[in-house]
Amino acid sequence: MKSGSNLEKILKAGHFAFTGELGPPRGTGAEEVRHKASFLKGNVDAVNITDNQTAVVRMSSWAASLIVLQEGLEPNYQMVCRDRNRLAMQSDILGAYTLGIRNMLCLSGDHQKFGDHPQAKGVFDIDSMQLIGMVKKMRDEGKFLGGTEILNPPQIFIGAAANPFADPFEWRVHRLAKKIASGVDFVQTQCIYNMEKFRAFIKQANDMGLTEKVYILAGVTPMKSVGMAKYMKSKVPGMDVPDDIIKRLQGVDKTKVADEGIKIACEQIEEFKEMKGVAGVHLMAIEWEHKVPEIAERAKVLPRPVID
Amino acid sequence: MIVAKRKPFDEIRQLLKGYKKVLNVGCGTCVAVCLAGGEKEVSVLNAELDMAGKLDNTPIEIAGITIERQCDREYLEALDSKVGNYEALLSMACGAGIQFLAERYPQIPVLPAVDTTFIGVNQAVGWYEERCRSCSSCVLGHTGGICPVTMCAKGLYNGPCGGTNKGSCEIDTNQPCAWYMIYERLKGQGRLDCILEISPPNDWQNQIPRTVIQPGYSKPEAAAK
Ligand code: SF4
Ligand code: SF4
Numbered sequence: 276m277k278s279g280s281n282l283e284k285i286l287k288a289g290h291f292a293f294t295g296e297l298g299p300p301r302g303t304g305a306e307e308v309r310h311k312a313s314f315l316k317g318n319v320d321a322v323n324i325t326d327n328q329t330a331v332v333r334m335s336s337w338a339a340s341l342i343v344l345q346e347g348l349e350p351n352y353q354m355v356c357r358d359r360n361r362l363a364m365q366s367d368i369l370g371a372y373t374l375g376i377r378n379m380l381c382l383s384g385d386h387q388k389f390g391d392h393p394q395a396k397g398v399f400d401i402d403s404m405q406l407i408g409m410v411k412k413m414r415d416e417g418k419f420l421g422g423t424e425i426l427n428p429p430q431i432f433i434g435a436a437a438n439p440f441a442d443p444f445e446w447r448v449h450r451l452a453k454k455i456a457s458g459v460d461f462v463q464t465q466c467i468y469n470m471e472k473f474r475a476f477i478k479q480a481n482d483m484g485l486t487e488k489v490y491i492l493a494g495v496t497p498m499k500s501v502g503m504a505k506y507m508k509s510k511v512p513g514m515d516v517p518d519d520i521i522k523r524l525q526g527v528d529k530t531k532v533a534d535e536g537i538k539i540a541c542e543q544i545e546e547f548k549e550m551k552g553v554a555g556v557h558l559m560a561i562e563w564e565h566k567v568p569e570i571a572e573r574a575k576v577l578p579r580p581v582i583d
Numbered sequence: 584m585i586v587a588k589r590k591p592f593d594e595i596r597q598l599l600k601g602y603k604k605v606l607n608v609g610c611g612t613c614v615a616v617c618l619a620g621g622e623k624e625v626s627v628l629n630a631e632l633d634m635a636g637k638l639d640n641t642p643i644e645i646a647g648i649t650i651e652r653q654c655d656r657e658y659l660e661a662l663d664s665k666v667g668n669y670e671a672l673l674s675m676a677c678g679a680g681i682q683f684l685a686e687r688y689p690q691i692p693v694l695p696a697v698d699t700t701f702i703g704v705n706q707a708v709g710w711y712e713e714r715c716r717s718c719s720s721c722v723l724g725h726t727g728g729i730c731p732v733t734m735c736a737k738g739l740y741n742g743p744c745g746g747t748n749k750g751s752c753e754i755d756t757n758q759p760c761a762w763y764m765i766y767e768r769l770k771g772q773g774r775l776d777c778i779l780e781i782s783p784p785n786d787w788q789n790q791i792p793r794t795v796i797q798p799g800y801s802k803p804e805a806a807a808k
Binding site: 356357361383384385386388389397399400401402403404405408409420436437438441442443446449450452453456457465512513 | 743744748766779784787
């Protein structure tokens, strides 16, 4: 065991993992976090706590992670390279581990231009690839990036993101290979809508032997509305939404669109369960946390395995 | 070359407030080429300042001179006999030139008339683009001659990120993704192996003022004084 986190145990035991996502509040107070967590508890193996997602200031990821932990849910602490240099990152990792955080997701982060402080100076002292390597060094060598020894090194299960849909497609699997070489243990993908492309990506990853070295969690976000699908298609960089999905949502009664979105997601999850090289699903039901119990139920991923 | 652009006129006037006799010093090198601070720009700015001063009854006596390079002692010397006649110096050189001017005449206020913007290229007359952030450890050798530090919005050393959108950067569809270009160029050269290796965390060298002494040279004692 690298970290002994619940997510690691589940994946190592060969169970199909199911993880969720929770965005911290734009203000103080633990209630909102606890409320969202209540829908996720028992329905997911771990929950990603986003780090100033879309470059909008929110409660820090580690703080919200700790609240989630108090609720009996395992956090997956996200850290982006946009807001911190290597000193701040390492000290936050030490603190997070000390207070019980065991999983991390290492990301570059959306550019600050998208957020509520577009004037900010982006840090990007190191990139996500290098962040993975840094956490691994801290864990496996017990050393800081600078080379000095760490007293009681943090044992973190290291995650990263992969976007199989961004250009250049042929390079994506090599980039995944680079992340594996850096030391990533699990990868969550961008929201998948183009199944054909995803199958091709996974096949490449299988052929290169990558899926033996990393746990891939397929990213799923149910569409709530036709508007959301269209927005994702045209406005979100690196998102691939085929017209078929939009047509299918348009084809149902207006009151049934969200239901159809969940149906599509469940069909995808069924396929992922059988897909070689996919170790689980990462469900990003952002601002739709209360739907997670229903989605988990309909996707037949309950009850979640409990491992001591 | 170093590319600069003239400061907004009102800002320049604000900086000059209270000074009645000013020398505007242009530079004949980079800023002249990029049409920001050469001889012509000095005379245009001076004419505007003169006019504005007359119009709102705050006349200013403004003279102009353009030297070959403000970042070079050899050329600054030409100003020694002149600056004493002025209350302030306005400089249209890049930030380095402005500072060198201020350093040479520490008793006289030296004010910037341009905003130094980047190290870049001349795409066409009047159109310049940034290409280098002078990071002190050039990686162009394995990035196909495209700078990720400057051209990638996140300065990633192991791109492209997940935001690449049909060849453009996530920040703007009009901004090409540096890493997409790097990939395409290296692929064309059959050199993709250059970016298969992980680029380790950068050893940032631009965090303190840097000095370069070329091999075979040393800091002259005289200059140190
Ligand atoms: S890597 Fe980029 S910023 Fe650094 S010296 Fe080369 S061109 Fe300039
Ligand atoms: S899209 Fe390309 S240029 Fe833009 S931040 Fe990502 S890797 Fe860099």
